[in-house]
Structures are given as C-alpha cells and as structure tokens.
Amino acid sequence: MKDQNERGLIVYSSKTGNTRKLAEGIRRVLEDSGFPARIAAVEEKPDPAGAPWVLVGFWADRGQADEKARDYIRSLEGRRLGLFGTLGAYPDSDHAKSLAKKTEALAAEKNSCLGSFLCQGKVDPALIERFKTLPPDNPHAMTEERRKRHEEAAKHPNEDDIAAAAAAFLKMIGGHESPAAP
Ligand SMILES: Cc1cc2nc3c(=O)[nH]c(=O)nc-3n(C[C@H](O)[C@H](O)[C@H](O)COP(=O)(O)O)c2cc1C
Secondary structure, three states, X not given: OHHHHOOEEEEEOOOOOHHHHHHHHHHHHHHHOXXXXXXXXXXXXXXXXXXXXXXXXXXXEOOEEOHHHHHHHHHOOOOEEEXXXXXXXXXXXXXXXXXXXXXXXXXXOOOEEEEEEXXXXXXXXXXXXXXXXXXXXXXXXXXXXXXXXXXXXXXXXXXXXXXXXXXXXXXXXXXXXXXXXX
C-alpha cells in the first residue's frame, strides 16, 4: 500500500514532557506496525507537505488544548488529522470529553478529523503546591478527591497509555488493526 511507504507526521506541544513522552511512544509503536512517521515539537513549525496523515498532541490548559497546539492545528488545511492530549483530569470525565470535543471541532474546521485520544499526565508539582495554598472555598482548592486524582495522574502517561493511543491511531490511519500483517 502506498501510504505505508510515506511517512506520517507527529507534532507535539509539551510544557513538562508528558505529551512529548506520549508522542515518542506513539511514533515507536506506529513505526513497528509499518506506519513510519517523523516527529517534531510544535515550536519547529513542521511543514506537513507530503505526509499522508498528521497527529497533533497537546496538553490541557484551562479547559482547552494549549495555545501552541491550537495555533498549529489552525495552520493545517485539508489534512487527515488525528489528535492526542494529556491532562490532569480523568480521561472519562466531562472535563476531558469537553476538551476532546472542542479540539476535534477546531481540527475539523479545515481538515478531516480522524478522532482523538486522551490520557492523564503528571501535573506540575509547582501547580499542585499553589493549589495547596488556596482557601477551601476556592474552586481549585486541594481536596481529598483532587489529591487522589493528582496521585493517579503522576503515573501517566505510561506504556498502557502509549499502547492504547497507538492502537486507536492504527485503526484511524490504517483502517484495520494489523497493517504489517501479510
Ligand atoms: C497552567 C496549567 C493549566 C492546566 N490546566 C488543566 C486543565 O484545564 N485541565 C486538566 O485536566 N489539566 C490541566 N493541567 C494539567 C496538564 O494538562 C497535564 O499535567 C499535562 O499532562 C501536561 O502536559 P505536558 O507535560 O506535556 O506539558 C494544567 C497544567 C498547567 C501547568
């Protein structure tokens, strides 16, 4: 198949390294599965020309994809575009669903959006320290529920997240699960 000889493009925006780790893992698994890709940080503003598909990774920043990722998504046109993101909230939460919906809508404005994958990512310890100083009536104040969520987030992204993301994208870009199979 022609597509398998052309390299896709994986672009990530990452402040503290979680989304970069997920991006690098996705690239590794896709390559092992017969879908090679080049990878670049969003700051490099990679040119997507010639790539049969593009995946853009973002981190959640106040309820939406971070600004650099959004700017890059806005710069794309006519692409087969998949999205992945990391966030402090649980991926099955309403917060995560809203984040996915908004980012997919932005991607679909000028592209064919293939879908999105979200998983947790360790929250910056400096931000957690700031939450701890907030008065109890502040919506971001530290609670037991929030502490547990941060504790879980600190374990992500892990190899299971990478495998799940890569499996999702293999379906999206390959149309079937085992493109390398005879
Ligand atoms: C300034 C700031 C804002 C954030 N806003 C959100 C948010 O709205 N929702 C959320 O679930 N996580 C939020 N987070 C958590 C990050 O999205 C999460 O830790 C992510 O994995 C960071 O990715 P990175 O390491 O690639 O930068 C925020 C983190 C920071 C530092």
